[in-house]
Amino acid sequence: MSSAAGSAPWDLFGYFADHRAEVLDLLWAHTWLSVLPVVIGLLVALPIGWLARRYRWAYPPVVSVSGLLYTIPSLALFVVMPTLLGTQILDPLNVVAALTLYTVALLVRVVADGLAAVPEDAVQAATAMGFTRLQRLRTVELPLAVPVIAAGLRVAMVANVSLVAIAATIGIPQLGQLFITGFQLSVTGPYYPPIVLGIVLSVALALLLDRSIVLGARLITPWQRVSAAR
Amino acid sequence: MNDVLLWLNDPQNWTGTRVTPGIVEQASAHLAYTAIALSIAGVIAFPLGLVLGHTGRASWLVSVANGLRALPTVGLLILLYVMVSPLISGRGDAVYLVPTEIALVLLALPAILANTYAGVRNVSPDARDAARGMGMTGRQVLFRVELPNALPLVFSGLRSAALQVIATATIAAYVGLGGLGRYVYDGLASRDFGQMAGGAVLVAALALLVDLALSLLQRATVSRGVSGRFSRRSTRDSRSAAVTVVRPEPPRGGPDGGPRPGQATTPAAALTPSGEHPSG
Numbered sequence: 001m002s003s004a005a006g007s008a009p010w011d012l013f014g015y016f017a018d019h020r021a022e023v024l025d026l027l028w029a030h031t032w033l034s035v036l037p038v039v040i041g042l043l044v045a046l047p048i049g050w051l052a053r054r055y056r057w058a059y060p061p062v063v064s065v066s067g068l069l070y071t072i073p074s075l076a077l078f079v080v081m082p083t084l085l086g087t088q089i090l091d092p093l094n095v096v097a098a099l100t101l102y103t104v105a106l107l108v109r110v111v112a113d114g115l116a117a118v119p120e121d122a123v124q125a126a127t128a129m130g131f132t133r134l135q136r137l138r139t140v141e142l143p144l145a146v147p148v149i150a151a152g153l154r155v156a157m158v159a160n161v162s163l164v165a166i167a168a169t170i171g172i173p174q175l176g177q178l179f180i181t182g183f184q185l186s187v188t189g190p191y192y193p194p195i196v197l198g199i200v201l202s203v204a205l206a207l208l209l210d211r212s213i214v215l216g217a218r219l220i221t222p223w224q225r226v227s228a229a230r
Numbered sequence: 231m232n233d234v235l236l237w238l239n240d241p242q243n244w245t246g247t248r249v250t251p252g253i254v255e256q257a258s259a260h261l262a263y264t265a266i267a268l269s270i271a272g273v274i275a276f277p278l279g280l281v282l283g284h285t286g287r288a289s290w291l292v293s294v295a296n297g298l299r300a301l302p303t304v305g306l307l308i309l310l311y312v313m314v315s316p317l318i319s320g321r322g323d324a325v326y327l328v329p330t331e332i333a334l335v336l337l338a339l340p341a342i343l344a345n346t347y348a349g350v351r352n353v354s355p356d357a358r359d360a361a362r363g364m365g366m367t368g369r370q371v372l373f374r375v376e377l378p379n380a381l382p383l384v385f386s387g388l389r390s391a392a393l394q395v396i397a398t399a400t401i402a403a404y405v406g407l408g409g410l411g412r413y414v415y416d417g418l419a420s421r422d423f424g425q426m427a428g429g430a431v432l433v434a435a436l437a438l439l440v441d442l443a444l445s446l447l448q449r450a451t452v453s454r455g456v457s458g459r460f461s462r463r464s465t466r467d468s469r470s471a472a473v474t475v476v477r478p479e480p481p482r483g484g485p486d487g488g489p490r491p492g493q494a495t496t497p498a499a500a501l502t503p504s505g506e507h508p509s510g
Contacts, residue, residue, distance in 0.1 A: 071393060071437050071438050072434045072437060072438075073393070073397030073400055073433055073437055075397065075400050075414060076414075076430035076434045077430075079426055079427055080427050080430045082423075082427075083231050083427055089418070089426075158300070162300075165302040165304045165305060166303070169304060169401060175302075176302070176305070179305050179308040179309075182308060182309075183308045183312065190313060191312070192309075195308055195309050195312060196309070199301060199302060199305040199306070199309065202302045203300050203301065206300060207300075
């Protein structure tokens with residue numbers, strides 16, 4: 001590792017210039033490892049959350065199971081996944097599956113609470129206008145639950161960006177790999193650039209993804225802006 | 231699966247040998263790291279949260295603490311290790327322990343501080359005013375009204391901090407610390423799958439046990455008037471009271487301590503956009 005840059009924390013720019021292609025690869029891997037579980041998790045959580053809202057008896061067990069899932073440290077889940085899925089230990093699929101599990105656990109409750117928070121007036125008006133149950137869900141209840149679901153998505157997204165990095169310690173490459181590299185190069189003395197670069201990029205990625213969920217939610221709920229302006 | 235059961239079922243793995251510590255020893259070490267970090271963080275964050283919540287001053291401190299949550303835990307851990315370990319000389323575990331504990335304390339602080347602050351701030355103004363009207367001093371209001379009412383949120387902060395510390399102490403085995411994480415990383419290095427997954431199962435069990443213990447402590451310390459838990463007999467006597475004071479269980483932290491959506495709606499978090507950013 002012949003590097004022109006020094007070993008001080010502010011040499012992260014030099015480090016980035018020297019390892020541009022590698023770092024961008026890691027950033028891309030980090031991005032899809034964080035985003036994919038949120039997308040799958042949302043698709044899985046929507047029907048379960050609806051069921052938990054529709055049938056009251058289903059709500060308490062859903063909340064307890066999701067709480068229990070959340071108690072399990074992510075590293076433990078990453079490591080146990082191969083046993084459950086039959087994958088190899090270095091398969092990124094383990095990370096996606098584990099994070100999807102967390103995301104589902106978080107979003108099921110959010111979806112159920114979001115649907116519960118839809119004003120009763122709107123639901124009754126839709127029913128009175130002759131909407132079928134599915135039409136009402138798709139055109140009235142889900143759109144009105146978007147702000148709540150988006151808030152849950154943001155929490156899941158930002159948590160995932162941070163959790164993904166942990167998988168680097170068991171050898172799955174993404175931005176966390178920069179921490180490992182920095183750790184391995186710090187044998188004779190602290191070598192900060194990759195570590196600081198990893199932290200900066202990871203925080204930046206989290207902020208970016210968070211902002212895009214906020215923007216996306218704003219785009220599909222134009223009535224929110226109207227009522228806010230009034 | 232079989233490997234895991236075999237490894238967990240080998241008595242020598244539990245007691246250890248002369249050269250390698252057993253599961254019992256590693257689990258107690260893991261608990262000790264967790265207890266040290268939580269005590270230091272609690273001693274700093276709990277009184278601070280109470281005072282800030284009571285006076286409503288310097289809420290930016292809570293925002294700063296919440297900002298800490300956006301940092302990736304592994305990055306923080308390795309950064310602190312690289313930074314602090316050269317400053318520590320001598321033999322033994324201090325080289326690993328001191329930097330790791332600093333990281334663990336930094337991770338536990340925000341959850342405890344933000345939840346204590348939010349708990350005190352969330353106390354209904356009616357209750358606070360009534361206490362003042364009865365002639366209580368500020369200190370009495372804080373300790374007799376605000377603190378008991380804030381306890382459920384304080385506990386949810388403590389529990390999510392505990393989970394986060396246990397999870398991160400596991401990862402700290404990567405830089406060389408002991409604890410149950412050793413099995414995960416040693417098993418990985420020696421391609422001993424049973425040891426690796428067995429260690430993971432133990433970590434999950436430890437986390438569940440600690441959370442259970444804290445929830446029992448919460449049950450024992452939170453006033454029934456606040457939690458709305460009444461035994462069936464007393465409910466019959468004071469049904470109306472039970473109905474009026476019931477309030478939903480406050481949300482707890484996410485995996486490794488990230489806040490949940492409900493938590494993001496507390497005033498402390500609402501003050502800052504970064505309040506919604508968990509870490510992991």
